Amino acid sequence: MFTLEETAESRIVYLRRTGAYGAANNTHMEKLKSWAATHKLLRPDTAVLGIAHDDPATTPPHACRYDTCLLVPDDTGIQDPEIREARLTGGPHAVLTVPHTAEALQQAWSTLFRDLTAHGHALDTTRPVLERYRPDLLAQHLCEICVPVH
Numbered sequence: 547m548f549t550l551e552e553t554a555e556s557r558i559v560y561l562r563r564t565g566a567y568g569a570a571n572n573t574h575m576e577k578l579k580s581w582a583a584t585h586k587l588l589r590p591d592t593a594v595l596g597i598a599h600d601d602p603a604t605t606p607p608h609a610c611r612y613d614t615c616l617l618v619p620d621d622t623g624i625q626d627p628e629i630r631e632a633r634l635t636g637g638p639h640a641v642l643t644v645p646h647t648a649e650a651l652q653q654a655w656s657t658l659f660r661d662l663t664a665h666g667h668a669l670d671t672t673r674p675v676l677e678r679y680r681p682d683l684l685a686q687h688l689c690e691i692c693v694p695v696h
Contacts, residue, residue, distance in 0.1 A: 547642075548640040548641060548642050548661070548662070548665060548667070548693075549640075549641050550638055550639070550640060550641070550695075551638070551639050551641050551692070552636070552637070552638055552639075553634075553636045553637065553638075553639055553692075554636040555633060555634065555635055555636040556617045556633070556634050556636070557617070557618055557619070557620050557622070557631065557632075557633055557634075558595065558615040558616060558617055558618065558631065558632055558633070558634055559578075559582075559587075559615065559616055559618050559622070559624055559629050559630070559631050560578070560597075560613040560614060560615040560616070560629070560630050560631070560632065561574055561577060561578045561581075561613070561614050561628065561629065561630070562611060562612070562613050562630065563611070563612045563613075563614070564608070564609065564610065564611050564612075565607065565608060565610065566602075566607035566608070566610060567598060567602055567607075567610055567612060568648065569648075571596065571612050571614070574612070574614045575594055575596070575614045575679070577614075578594070578614045578615075578616065579594065581626065581629065582616050587616060587618055587622065588616075590681060591680075591681060591682075592616060592617075592681070593616075593617070593678050593679060593680040593681075594614060594615070594616060594678075594679040595613075595614075595615040595616070595617070595676050595677065595678055595679070596612060596613070596614055596615070596676070596677035596678075596679070597612065597613040597615060597674045597675070597676060597677075598610070598611075598612050598675070598677070599611040599612070599613070599674070617634075618631075634673070634674075634676075635672070635673050637670065637673060637694060638670075638694070638695050638696075639676070639692040639693060639694055639695065640662055640665075640667050640692075640693045640695050641678075641690050641691070641692050641693075642654060642658065642661075642690065642691045642693070643683065643688050643689070643690050644688065644689060644690070644691065645687055645688060646679075646683075646684060646687050646688055646689040647687075651677075651689070651691075654691055655691070658675075658691065658693065659693075662693060662695065667693075667695040667696075668695060668696045669693060669694065669695060669696075670694040670695055670696050672694075673694035674694070675691065675692065675693050675694065676691070676692040677689060677690070677691055677692075678690040678691075678692050
């Protein structure tokens with residue numbers, strides 16, 4: 547079941563990985579978290595975001611793009627050529643909490659959009675779907691999928 551959440555526009559820093567989705571994304575997350583810790587941007591309550599840009603059903607695995615992201619204050623200086631920055635547009639999101647396993651995430655992604663429609667929500671295709679990894683939920687082996695809706 548979804549909950550609704552309003553998010554604010556925010557600045558992110560991110561690392562992009564191109565290749566098949568899966569375990570390698572976790573390695574990429576650890577790399578960003580290590581970089582963030584070195585730059586004092588990682589707090590105990592910092593959430594890591596994942597953005598899968600491509601549908602693996604229609605995009606070859608070697609071409610799938612995945613961004614591992616952190617929200618940062620607007621005045622944060624970034625001086626690393628590997629780290630990119632962008633802005634996330636705020637707005638309403640339908641948030642689904644799922645077990646943090648590859649199987650549960652795959653199952654959630656396979657029914658996500660059908661379930662949204664069944665509950666009267668329409669996907670906002672102008673904003674990315676976010677995987678959100680909050681430390682308090684990860685401690686319970688959970689994560690969230692945040693779907694932008696109209």
